[in-house]
Amino acid sequence: MGIKEELKTYVGLPKSIYVLFFARIINSMGAFVFPFLTFFLTENLGMGEEIAGKFVFMSAMSYVPGSIIGGKLSDHIGRKKIIIFFQALAAICFIPCAFLGNSIVVPWLLILAGVFGGAAQPAYSAMMADLTNTDNRKPAFSLLYLGINIGFAVGPLIAGILYNNYIEWIFLGDAATTFISLILIMIYVHESLPTEDEIEQSKELDTNERAEEGNLFEVLLKRPQLLAFALVSTIYSFVYAQHSFALAIQVKDIFGMDKGTVFFGMLGTTNALVVVVMTLFLTSLTKKLKPILNISIAGILNAIGFGIIYYIAEFPMFVFSTIVWTMGEILNVTNSGVYIANHAPMTHRGRFNTILSIITGAGFALSPVIMGSFIENHGVRQVWPLVFVLSMGAAVLMYILYRVEKSQEQKKDCIKL
Structure with a gap:
């Protein structure tokens, strides 16, 4: 299949x-701050790995209170309003830091920015689900x-250069x-919150997206597979968090601070470039596979990509490692959003994205705290065998x-026949 045929995936x-x-x-082109938070805490503020890990943990956990507020409000007030209001507050927090x-x-201002940014994320996810359906959802999330990551392909490289002098x-x-x-969203994106008529019509559908009555936990318990998915995804996020914490420490230890920041920025750019080059190809290659199966494959790629870091000390091999785990990232991120959207009722999309992001994000938030202590006691190199085992298990x-889902679908088909 040629590139023109593959690009048709995004048409319409x-x-x-x-x-x-x-x-x-x-927005991603300017996402300079958080990728270099570990460097800022350990070098500029002189924190040890364990204390730095606790601050990174607080930064990661800061989205939780914001997400709870934003998820609830986005289901009642609207997705667009919540995105614009809270993302603007997050941006304002960055200005005095300069x-x-x-x-x-x-770091406390950055934690506050995380609260506001967290409030916007459920609204973004809910809006994506509102604007798509099961037929075009995978290419939309992929796009x-x-x-x-087109933005991230440039951002970390610029940040790595600016970090030392500007x-x-x-x-x-x-x-x-x-x-x-936010100006683009304000002008060109319409509010996507489902209307009362759309909600009533959806109640007649035999899908997981039909409108539901009841509180968040009552509705979530009706979807045990989605809850199981979120719990396993916690392991995925725990593993993936090493790309911004343990990997940063390892690169600094091997190459020194000056080269380490530049090389770490280059790995961030490599990550983003692989996403830009491979997302369309992997989306096309795996489009006939169920989202959950693609996520399983992603776990294997993450295990290999991070696991081989135990054996390497040359920068080109770090690039190779980044390519492998980035392919896992692509399959995981593009399919996780689709899986959640396909299982969340339209009346609870904001709140579902909140609770699921809290559950799955717990791994990302806890990882720096746990691994910070682990690194101080065992050294950063020992992180990678542990990460390999966790990722393969997930x-x-x-x-x-x-x-399990395939078996249930087959039973439904037999009943219909």
């Missing part, structure tokens, strides 16, 4: 999806993910690009979930 999507695509390119130097106030522009650049992306659990 709703106009708002294309606007969100360009908005996320701009002028505070190496003040301890900076948005591609847009995010660190204030890391904060100002992040704020500026966030505001530009891949097996996802495959079991795939087999």
Whole structure:
């Protein structure tokens, strides 16, 4: 299949999806701050790995209170309003950081920005589900993910260069690009919150997306497979968190601080470039596979990509490792959003995305705390065999979930016949 045929995957999507695509390119191009948070805490503020890990943990967990508020409000007030309001507040938090130097106030402002950013994320996910259906959802999520990483292909490289001499522009650049992306959304994306008529019509459908009555936990318990998926995804996020924590420490230990920051930025750019180059290809290659099966394959790629870091010390091999685990990232991210959207009722999309992001994000948040202590006691190199075992185990659990769902679908088909 040629590139032109593969590009047809993205043809015919709703106009708002294309606007969100360009908005996320701009926003991600300026996402300078959080990828370099570990460096800022350990080098600029002189924290040890364990204390730095606790701050990274608080930064990662900061999205939880915001997400709870944003998920609830996005289901009642609207997706667009929540995105614009809270993303703007997050951008405002970055501005004073540019002028505070190496003040301890900076990480606390970044934690506050995480609260506001967390409030916007359930609204983004709910809007994507609102604007798509089961036929075009996978290419739509794939396109948005591609847009995010087109921006990331440039952002970390610029940040790696700015970090040592112009660190204030890391904060100002992040704020500026966030505001530009919000202007695009404000002007060109319509509110997608389902109307009362759409909600009533959906109650007649025999799908997991039909409207439901009741509180979040009552509705979630009716979907045990989605809950199981979220719990296993926690292991995935625990593993993936090493790309910004343990990997940063390992690169710094091997290559030194000056080269380490530049090389780490280059690995971030490699990650994003692989996403840009491979997302369309992998989406096309796996489009006939169930999302849950693709996620199982992603776990195997993550295990290999991170696991081989135990054996390497040369930068080209770090690049190879990044390519492998990035392919796992592509399959995981593009299919996880689809899986959740296909199983969440339209009346609870914001709240479902909140609770599921909290469950799955717990792995990402806890990882720096656990691994920070682990590294201080055993060394950073010992992280990678542990990560390999965890990722392979999670891949097996996802495959079991795939087999259970396939069996249930076959039973439904037999009943219909």
